[in-house]
Amino acid sequence: MSVDPEGAAGWIIPALVVFGVTALLVAAGLWALRRAGRGPRARAAADAERTRAGSALVQLDDAVAELDLEVELSGALYDGAAPPSLRRARMTAQHVRDQAFEAFRDLDVAHPTEARRTAARIRARVDGALAAVTQARAVHDEWVRAHGSASAQVDAATHRLARLRTELGDPGTLVADLSSRYDAAEWRDADAAARTASAALAAAETRIAAARLSAADPTRSALPELTAAQRELRRAETASRSLDEAYRLVTDAALAVPQEFEAARTAIAQAGRTRDDLEPADAERLSAELRAVADGVAALESDAARRPTATVAELARLRGRLDLALGDARTAQQRLRGARSALPGTLAAARGALARAEGAAAGAGADARVRLDAAQREMAAARQSQDPVSALDAARRAIRHAEDAEALAAYARLAR
Structure with a gap:
């Protein structure tokens, strides 16, 4: 059976045109989607999600620092008898924070769409870690209220303050030695650390005195002042290490x-x-x-x-x-x-x-x-x-x- 060339052309050419136009439309659509994914709106959405993830990450980093403080205080006061939930929460929070830092660093070079998704995942993981930290703190606080003695806590904080004062000695001596031999830029950090350590010890002494008064009053809680004192003692220790390192x-x-x-x-x-x-x-x-x-x-x-x-x-x-x-x-x-x-x-x-x-x-x-x-x-x-x-x-x-x-x-x- 013979094929009519003119009849075949009559349906092949329109079909090619239809397929060609369709392919062009699909390509144009894909190009538009990729362009939209890199456009101002996509970048703005990615930046907004990145900002939210960054804020959550800062909260988690601060929470890890606070957990270090609370775990240290718990170990000093209760000799490891406190529930381990706080330590587990700290380890989990540190792990999540470290992974989030690494993922957050790569957001700057990622495609806006992928950056937005990654930032959302970071925020979800960080929020979960923060929730676990909050729960662990609640369990620990309840245990402290049930088993902790306010007077014993105050005595322990007083002992730690005395020990820190002995270890730190006169921080001005190190600064004076540096300032007598080197330019101011060389000992500026040491001087700042020495001032911070002295101020933190003075603030800790004030907080411990207030905690002692609260411990003597059955209607008041000494825990807020003790926590603040512990924070100042930690600040003094950090500044003391900074002073030694700068020297x-x-x-x-x-x-x-x-x-x-x-x-x-x-x-x-x-x-x-x-x-x-x-x-x-x-x-x-x-x-x-x-x-x-x-x-x-x-x-x-x-x-x-x-x-x-x-x-x-x-x-x-x-x-x-x-x-x-x-x-x-x-x-x-x-x-x-x-x-x-x-x-x-x-x-x-x-x-x-x-x-x-x-x-x-x-x-x-x-x-x-x-x-x-x-x-x-x-x-x-x-x-x-x-x-x-x-x-x-x-x-x-x-x-x-x-x-x-x-x-x-x-x-x-x-x-x-």
């Missing part, structure tokens, strides 16, 4: 400055020998960087004795610039030697950056806390790594994250 940072840096200068000059000399084996254009570019790094090192010498931590940090930055300039021009053995010599100073710089970030991020928003968490993770990785090159890279990432956290916290304070 060690400065004094350790002062001892390390000569070795860091020597290591930097050795690295410059080795880079010069590497330059001699490069092509003329590459050698010229490296020569320019070498001159800049050498000039930077020389410029630090005049104030190094008065500004040891700043000097070590700047030397670490110059070593990073030198490594970047060298790129792939070095052998594996040269990179290993360079990492070993740069690692101590870079770790010291990371310690200082992390200490500043921890002080700045207290009370800050989610963005600063997430960056601080990333800095702490990288610092831990740097300390645990057995490979000097990997440890050096992690320490440098820790510095960047810590500086970002400090900047974000400062921006948030200005915005408020």
